[in-house]
Amino acid sequence: MEVDDGPIVGTDESSLAAELARRYLRGATITDLGRQTGIDRRVIRRHLIDAGVSLPDRGARPNALAETLVERYQRGASIRSLADFAGCSYSTVRALLLDEGVTLRSRSGESGPPSRF
Incomplete structure (x- = not known):
């Protein structure tokens, strides 16, 4: 908000x-x-x-935040919008999602292997 x-x-x-x-x-x-x-x-x-x-400590992300980010991503939110929501960088959210075992969507929005970029 x-x-x-x-x-x-x-x-x-x-x-x-x-x-x-x-x-x-x-x-x-x-x-x-x-x-x-x-x-x-x-x-x-x-x-x-x-x-x-x-x-919040910049290095530590509470479990509740991780769960919220995963849930929002799985409902269609972009990594960029999640980074804005959480107040951290795109790469931090991407790493968090991968650490949580989330399969990242391709840039076209379809599920697939994670992008290297």
């Missing part, structure tokens, strides 16, 4: 962190916030942490 309340201009660091946290807690992903503001996602993460937002 993308939450966009317009641009963030003329704010100090603490106000920026508070506004990013507000949008994040209302459902915007870090990717959404980066697109809305033009701020690098690493800087957004730092601002969110500074604002007291508890973020």
